[in-house]
Amino acid sequence: MRAAFWVAVTEMRRRLRDRSVIITAFVAPFALAAIMGIAFHPSASGGFVTIGLADLSPTPAARAVVDAAVKGASIPPEVSVVRYSSFTAMRNDVRRGRIAGGVVVPPDFVTKAFAFAAEAMPLTPQQVRATATVVGHGNGNSTRPPSWAPRVIATKSAPVGAAIAADLVGAINSRLAAGTLAASVTYGGQRPPVAQLEPSEVRAAGVAPAVLVVNRGQSARQSLVGYFAPAMAIVFLFIGAGTGARSILAEREGGTLARLVAAPVRAASVIGGKIAGLLGLAILSILTMWVATSRLFGASWGATGPVLALSVATAVSMAGVAILVAANARDQARADLAVLITGLVLALFGGNFFPPGSLPPLLAKLSLATPNGWALQGFGDLALDGAGARAIVGPVIALTGFALVCGSLALVRARQVIRL
Amino acid sequence: MTDGPVLTCDGLLKRYGDRLAVDGVGFTVSEGECYGLLGPNGAGKTTTISMICGLVPCDAGSVWVAGRSINARSVAAKAAIGYVPQEVALYPELSAAENLRFFGRLYGLSGAELARRVGEVLETVGLTDRAGDRIEGYSGGMKRRANIAAGLLNHPRLLVLDEPTVGVDPQSRNSILETVESLRSAGLAVLYTTHYMEEAERLCDRIGIIDGGKLVAEGTRRQLVDLVGGRDRVRVAADGDLAAFAQRCRALPGVESAEDVGDAVELVAADGRRVLRPLIEAADACGVEMWSVEVAEPDLEAVFLSLTGRELRD
Ligand SMILES: Nc1ncnc2c1ncn2[C@@H]1O[C@H](COP(=O)(O)OP(=O)(O)OP(=O)(O)O)[C@@H](O)[C@H]1O
Ligand SMILES: [Mg+2]
Numbered sequence: 001m002r003a004a005f006w007v008a009v010t011e012m013r014r015r016l017r018d019r020s021v022i023i024t025a026f027v028a029p030f031a032l033a034a035i036m037g038i039a040f041h042p043s044a045s046g047g048f049v050t051i052g053l054a055d056l057s058p059t060p061a062a063r064a065v066v067d068a069a070v071k072g073a074s075i076p077p078e079v080s081v082v083r084y085s086s087f088t089a090m091r092n093d094v095r096r097g098r099i100a101g102g103v104v105v106p107p108d109f110v111t112k113a114f115a116f117a118a119e120a121m122p123l124t125p126q127q128v129r130a131t132a133t134v135v136g137h138g139n140g141n142s143t144r145p146p147s148w149a150p151r152v153i154a155t156k157s158a159p160v161g162a163a164i165a166a167d168l169v170g171a172i173n174s175r176l177a178a179g180t181l182a183a184s185v186t187y188g189g190q191r192p193p194v195a196q197l198e199p200s201e202v203r204a205a206g207v208a209p210a211v212l213v214v215n216r217g218q219s220a221r222q223s224l225v226g227y228f229a230p231a232m233a234i235v236f237l238f239i240g241a242g243t244g245a246r247s248i249l250a251e252r253e254g255g256t257l258a259r260l261v262a263a264p265v266r267a268a269s270v271i272g273g274k275i276a277g278l279l280g281l282a283i284l285s286i287l288t289m290w291v292a293t294s295r296l297f298g299a300s301w302g303a304t305g306p307v308l309a310l311s312v313a314t315a316v317s318m319a320g321v322a323i324l325v326a327a328n329a330r331d332q333a334r335a336d337l338a339v340l341i342t343g344l345v346l347a348l349f350g351g352n353f354f355p356p357g358s359l360p361p362l363l364a365k366l367s368l369a370t371p372n373g374w375a376l377q378g379f380g381d382l383a384l385d386g387a388g389a390r391a392i393v394g395p396v397i398a399l400t401g402f403a404l405v406c407g408s409l410a411l412v413r414a415r416q417v418i419r420l
Numbered sequence: 421m422t423d424g425p426v427l428t429c430d431g432l433l434k435r436y437g438d439r440l441a442v443d444g445v446g447f448t449v450s451e452g453e454c455y456g457l458l459g460p461n462g463a464g465k466t467t468t469i470s471m472i473c474g475l476v477p478c479d480a481g482s483v484w485v486a487g488r489s490i491n492a493r494s495v496a497a498k499a500a501i502g503y504v505p506q507e508v509a510l511y512p513e514l515s516a517a518e519n520l521r522f523f524g525r526l527y528g529l530s531g532a533e534l535a536r537r538v539g540e541v542l543e544t545v546g547l548t549d550r551a552g553d554r555i556e557g558y559s560g561g562m563k564r565r566a567n568i569a570a571g572l573l574n575h576p577r578l579l580v581l582d583e584p585t586v587g588v589d590p591q592s593r594n595s596i597l598e599t600v601e602s603l604r605s606a607g608l609a610v611l612y613t614t615h616y617m618e619e620a621e622r623l624c625d626r627i628g629i630i631d632g633g634k635l636v637a638e639g640t641r642r643q644l645v646d647l648v649g650g651r652d653r654v655r656v657a658a659d660g661d662l663a664a665f666a667q668r669c670r671a672l673p674g675v676e677s678a679e680d681v682g683d684a685v686e687l688v689a690a691d692g693r694r695v696l697r698p699l700i701e702a703a704d705a706c707g708v709e710m711w712s713v714e715v716a717e718p719d720l721e722a723v724f725l726s727l728t729g730r731e732l733r734d
Contacts (some may be wrong), residue, residue, distance in 0.1 A: 006525045010511070017513040255509030259570065262473045262503040263526035264495050 003265040007273025012280050015244065025240045025285040029232035030292055036228040036353075052102030054084040066105050226299035230379040231352040233289040234318060234372055235343060237282040241319035242339025244278040245326035245410075248417060249335055271414050275323065282315035302382030303389070310382060310392045314375040317399040320407035321346070321371060327413040346370045374398040424487075425450045426500075426578050426609035427472065432481035434467050434633075441467040443633040446481070449578065454600070454610040456624030458617060458720060460730070464633040465613040466506055469582050472611070473503045486577045499527060502576030502608075506583050508563040509570070512556035516547055516566045519555060520573060527574040541569040545599060561592025568599065579603060580611045585619060597623060617720035627720070631728045641720065648726040650718035651676065652692030656699060657684040660708035668702045692717065 015021045053070065057063045070081065084090035090102040251257040260270050290307060293299040301307045325342045329335035347353055349363070350372020367373030378395030425448035434442040442464040449455040457465050470476045472483050474490045474497075483490040488497035510519045520538040529537055542548045545565040555563060568584060581600065585593045600623060604610050614620055620627050621641055628638040637644055658665065662680045669678035669687055674695050678687045689695045692715035703710050725731060 003526055006522060010514070010522045013518075014511055014513050255505040255507035256511060258470070258475050258505050259503065259509040259523065260526065261475050262498060262501065262505075263523065264498040264528070265526050266495055 001269070003263075004269040004273035004276065007260070007270055008276035008280060011244075011274055011277025012284075015247075015277070015281055021240065021243075021281070024236050024243075025281060026288055029236040029285070029289055030229075033225055033228040033232040033289070033293060034297070036232070051081050052084050052090040053081050053105070054087050054090045054102060055105045056087065056107045057105060058107050225293055225297040226301060226383055227376075227380065229289050229293040229299055230286065230301070230314075231347075231372075231376055233286040234314060234350075234375055235347045235352050237285050237315060238318045238322050238343040238346065238372075239339060240285060241278050241282050241315075242322035242326045242343065243336060244274075244281065244319075245323040246329070246332055246335040246339065248274055248414070249326070249329070249332050252417065253332070267415065271411065275319070278323070279315055279319050282319050283312055286311045286315055300383055301379065302391075306382050306389045306392050307379075309389075310375070310378045310396060313392075313396045313399040313403070314371070314378075317371040317375070317403035317406070320403040320405075320410060324406040324410040324413070327410050327417060346372050349373070351376050368398075371399055371402040374402075426486055427455075427611060428484040429468075429472055430482050432468060432471050432483070433479045434464075434471060434476065435479050440633050442471065444481075445628075445630065445633070445635045447628050447635065447638060449609045449611050451577075451609050452604060452607045453626065454604045454612055454624045456620040456627040457611065457613040457630055458615065458620045458627050458724070459613075459630035460615055463615075463630045465615075465630060466582055467633075468630070469503075469580055469611070469613060473501055473580055474498055499574060500577045502571040502574060502579040504568050504571035504579070504581045504584055506586070508555075508567045510555045510563070510566055513554060515552050515554050516542065516558075516569070517551040519566070520570055523570050524573045529573065537573055537575075541572045544572060544603075545569045546595060559592075561588045561595075564588050564592065564596060565599075568596065572603070576608065578609045578611065582613050583615070584612075585614070585616065617724070621720060629720075629724060629727060631724075631730075636727050637723070644720065644723045645718050648718075648723050650722060650726075651688045651690060652718065653716040654687040654689055654692045654695065654699070655684050655714045655716070656687070656703070657711040657713075658703060658708045659711070661706055662708065665703060665706045665708045668706055669699065672698045672702065 055063055055066050057066055084102070087104055090104070248257065251260070257270075261267065287308075290301050290311065294301065322339055322343070325338050326335040329338050349366050350370035351364075351367045352372055368377070374395045378392045378399075381391035381395075427447075427449040429448075430446040432442050432445045433440070445464070445468050447455065457468065459465050467476070471478045471481070472485070472490065474483075474494055477491060485497060486500040488494070488500070490497050490501075510516070511522075514522070517538055520541065521534060524534045524537060538551075539548070542551050545568055547562060547565055547569065550558070550562065555566060558566065564584060568581070571579060571581070579600075584600075585596050588596065597619065600610060600612065604623075612620075612623060626638065626640055627644060628635050629644070630636070637647055639647065656665075662682075662685055666678040666680040666685045669675055669685060672695060674689050674691060676688045676690070678685055687695070687699075696713065696715075699713070700710070721731070
């Protein structure tokens with residue numbers, strides 16, 4: 001145990017002295033996440049995106065109001081809106097990645113919105129401010145939108161869709177706000193509501209609920225950086241773990257492995273220590289990413305406990321696969337190449353470069369054949385509003401499975417390698 | 421200390437595929453003795469050492485170090501061995517002191533004892549003032565010395581050095597050889613492999629000649645030379661009637677031939693040292709004035725050539 005500990009510490013110390021390790025483990029993933037967060041911003045994305053709309057309004061009149069609002073919202077040409085009659089059907093399609101995001105209009109939205117506008121009229125400025133606080137965003141008192149406000153359904157693995165859906169909700173809301181305010185004037189109030197509500201308060205009442213439901217009040221950019229942060233960390237920790245495992249081959253060629261085996265320690269301590277050092281670095285790199293992106297971009301990964309647990313599970317499974325790949329290569333150069341290619345293929349299918357929501361359904365499904373896909377689903381769900389430990393149960397089980405299978409195969413191989 | 425040799429190995433055999441890398445090698449090394457394994461590239465030196473240190477499992481044979489059996493699975497018994505691999509087996513991105521602390525910990529050292537021991541071995545190899553520098557910044561000779569230091573950390577009973585002077589400048593080589601000599605004097609059993617016969621001659625009390633995985637001969641230098649019937653060459657530079665002097669020399673006991681080569685007489689004798697006194701008497705008798713006498717014993721190169729029919733170096 002003691003020997004394994006020192007092997008692990010020395011492994012980490014050595015690797016942290018290596019500038020290329022610092023770059024691949026810490027600098028590159030952070031820079032790429034930041035760049036991709038900006039590049040994938042809806043306004044910059046050229047691809048087609050499908051957004052669901054589940055209008056649950058009960059009466060034809062109310063549906064007509066929503067239709068008018070949707071038509072009036074200036075939806076960009078590359079976004080198409082598909083209608084759903086049930087909330088569950090739409091949510092499932094979002095989960096499966098068939099659509100990039102969805103907007104729900106709750107049954108009582110139209111009537112409540114009209115009532116709200118009607119009530120707003122005779123209110124004193126204080127009361128208006130109180131209502132706006134409930135509905136509004138950013139005052140810090142309450143972040144819950146009223147239950148009747150439209151909601152965006154999105155998984156974080158489809159951040160482009162989420163951002164566009166949020167825009168759509170904003171558009172519906174502002175159209176409706178304008179409509180209801182106009183309507184309330186014709187109902188014969190003594191003073192027009194526009195005069196009573198400050199322009200910012202109108203905006204708050206109308207637009208804010210939509211934004212609030214997406215990813216803990218994240219802006220589109222924050223949620224995109226929040227998506228790409230773990231995504232990039234995962235790609236690089238795979239490559240890092242692979243080169244780390246390859247360094248055992250280098251130690252065999254360099255002779256230090258012989259020196260380790262010549263010492264009165266068990267082979268298991270040597271292998272265990274090496275792997276622990278490797279994992280330590282992988283976990284360190286993903287946690288650094290977490291701290292850096294939340295501090296610098298305000299990206300939110302979710303609750304601390306589950307983020308830690310999922311980070312560890314992700315690091316362990318990615319390292320397991322990487323070690324297996326490296327351990328089966330004949331020499332160092334081949335090991336590096338194999339790790340790089342495997343890492344890129346897994347990242348491509350896992351959704352590290354293209355969020356599953358922006359991929360064809362088949363590819364989106366395929367992402368769950370990779371540990372990357374599971375990890376990203378876990379991180380995505382964790383970042384959704386109100387997600388707790390339950391959100392990561394599935395991903396953690398899947399990742400542990402990957403880790404166990406690949407890890408034990410890799411161990412068998414590592415034992416052969418260490419017998420010089 | 422304990423009776424008997426520190427290292428006893430017997431019938432060591434290692435097969436790589438069809439190739440027998442080591443074939444029935446066995447020898448002993450005692451306390452305060454330096455045993456040299458001399459052989460060309462690919463002879464099986466490293467493989468033999470690897471089995472002795474428990475790095476690779478033997479296909480047959482046994483190894484005993486300080487009374488305990490060594491194999492690839494033994495852990496505690498390895499504590500008695502100090503191993504200096506053929507390559508510089510240190511982490512280049514760590515300093516010498518960091519490397520030594522790490523390897524010392526693997527041998528169970530810690531705290532003040534570890535610090536003291538690291539200081540001592542650095543002193544032994546003369547690297548104290550460069551202890552904090554990274555290995556990657558060391559010269560080749562310094563790397564080799566640091567490599568040896570790592571093998572000394574655990575106060576080994578048996579020190580195993582695998583060609584520790586390959587690719588080293590003469591000055592560093594000399595310092596390495598001096599270090600090994602003093603360690604042997606301090607009572608360590610030293611197993612030293614090399615393909616430089618000068619090193620084996622200078623350093624080793626006994627030498628095993630290994631070729632093609634087999635130990636073809638073993639003994640002190642003199643025994644090896646006698647084994648192949650080696651003859652000393654004696655060259656006497658002198659003035660006077662050298663032809664008569666050569667004639668007289670041929671009649672001396674132990675002299676096999678004597679030749680007048682102009683300014684000197686060259687003799688071949690079974691043992692050069694034994695004929696020196698009769699030579700001087702013969703010179704006196706002939707009225708020949710001697711300037712110098714050189715005795716050249718046959719070297720291990722010649723022994724190797726006669727044992728294997730090949731040169732020691734490619
Ligand atoms: N891991 C291995 N796999 C296959 N063959 C090996 C292996 N290690 C050594 N050999 C073979 O065993 C023979 C002996 O090699 P060894 O390294 O013991 O020689 P050596 O005397 O140390 O040579 P050198 O002076 O070049 O270091 C060689 O023919 C070598 O090719
Ligand atoms: Mg060798």
